[in-house]
Amino acid sequence: MTGSQKSLGKGSPAPGPVPEGSVRLYSMRFCPYAQRARLVLLAKGIKHEVVNINLKNKPDWFFEKNPLGLVPAVELSDGEVIYESPIVCDFLDEAYPGKKLTPADPIKKAKQKIILEFFSGVTTAHYKLFLAKKENQDATEQKAELLTKLQKLEEFLVKNKTAYFGGESVSMIDYMIYPWFERFPLFDVINILTQTPELKKWYDLMLQDSAVKETITAPDVLLGFYKLYAQNSIDAVDYGL
Numbered sequence: 001m002t003g004s005q006k007s008l009g010k011g012s013p014a015p016g017p018v019p020e021g022s023v024r025l026y027s028m029r030f031c032p033y034a035q036r037a038r039l040v041l042l043a044k045g046i047k048h049e050v051v052n053i054n055l056k057n058k059p060d061w062f063f064e065k066n067p068l069g070l071v072p073a074v075e076l077s078d079g080e081v082i083y084e085s086p087i088v089c090d091f092l093d094e095a096y097p098g099k100k101l102t103p104a105d106p107i108k109k110a111k112q113k114i115i116l117e118f119f120s121g122v123t124t125a126h127y128k129l130f131l132a133k134k135e136n137q138d139a140t141e142q143k144a145e146l147l148t149k150l151q152k153l154e155e156f157l158v159k160n161k162t163a164y165f166g167g168e169s170v171s172m173i174d175y176m177i178y179p180w181f182e183r184f185p186l187f188d189v190i191n192i193l194t195q196t197p198e199l200k201k202w203y204d205l206m207l208q209d210s211a212v213k214e215t216i217t218a219p220d221v222l223l224g225f226y227k228l229y230a231q232n233s234i235d236a237v238d239y240g241l
């Protein structure tokens, strides 16, 4: 992986064309959606560079890459740009050689999509908890809602009797879910995992995964980011550099 760590903000010149044989990921160091794409790029061994975008002060040219102005987005050497994390990850898995992360079997594939659909409720509950903490509100209700959602998520593991969400080895759905677990400790949610033992076992397994190890951010650094982000600081995304 090549590419500068520091983010590009308003006024930064647009990067040149993507070199042949490589892809460029528009990212943000602390974004869980972008981490999904980073995990897939690493797990598949796809040659890539990372360009971090300052999301509080976006360069105008970034909207030409992704009209929604969101990361992740991947740009190819022919100038094509793909965005929206599940679409980016599926595209990378389909278009590039290396380990296939999505099952070929349509039923298994559909089951992964069902879990992903359910998981969007977890991300919403997590975001509500973040907002409550940001406003220094009592977050008991939001924590309870997240716990209920995580207990439901755990049922997929219990029912399937598998260590990972797609079977006995890591697959796409695990990478789609994992990034939020890295962020739970910041909101005291890691204790919640004591109430979801199968999820806790899965999380511990994920921590052993080499792509996860490469993208992991230390909790104190994540915390520093969230503090600045909650204050709407344009320096948040470059925290710790």
Ligand code: GSH
Pocket: 028, 030, 031, 032, 033, 034, 055, 069, 070, 071, 072, 083, 084, 085, 086
């Ligand atoms: N649905 C999008 C996906 O799955 O890729 C969500 C991506 C997203 O929300 N990314 C955030 C972002 O780009 C950073 S974590 N925020 C910029 C903004 O909201 O203007």
